[in-house]
Amino acid sequence: MRFPRPPFAALGTLAALAALAACGNSTGLPPAHVVNVVDTVSLYALDGTPLTAPSAYDVETLRTVRTDVTTAYDFIFNIDGAGRALLLPTGAVGLGKQSAILVQSTSFDAVTDAPTSGYADSTAVEIDSGTVAVIRSRPTQCSFGAIVFLYAKIEVLKIDRVARRLDFQILADLNCGYRELRPGIPSR
Secondary structure: OOOOOOHHHHHHHHHHHHHHHHHOOOOOOOOOOOOEOEEEEEEEOOOOOOOOOOOEEEOOOOEEEOOOOOOOOOEEEEEOOOOOEEEEEHHHHOOOOOOEEEEEOOOOOOOOEOOOOOOEOOOOEEEOOOOEEEEEOOOEEOOOOOEEOOEEEEEEEEEEOOOOEEEEEEEEEOOOOOOEOOOEOOOO
16 A cells, blocks of 8 residues: 655655755855965064054954954954964954964965864964864854855964064955865865
8 A cells, every 4th residue: 555645745855855955065065156265465463553543353254353453353363472482373362263373284285175183263373374263163154054164274484573574375265164275176
């Protein structure tokens, strides 16, 4: 004896197949559409520079920001009293453990995917010329409703302790849910 299937079961299956086809990949995420590119950026130390000089960086908008204007940033650059150059995630400046930094022991080009763990989210990270690090952004809401982290990699190009300036290159993956840190459209 066969039992008829309710019509809504077929609709549910059809909806699931349509959603899977819309994602277009095995990640279950919508296809990536933002191209990963490398940019060069300068920040000025939080202490000892004019208030108008940007000391922080927001991965989601790919912009330098002033800490007197907004708290929407992922890391701050500073030089402490001992002359150490530091990157500070939000937790290190009292804004909650949202963003994080993970120093890498490899070259900028060799970092192709953001790690899933090991990040410093509440302490300053010491940097120097040549330091490579992965940045995990503050949580961000994607257009499809998920709340995820965005990832970027940086390489310190120069630290000018007299001008109190940090020059670095950065590549950010702005595709929600993706962790690939190579130029081009990410696939994972």
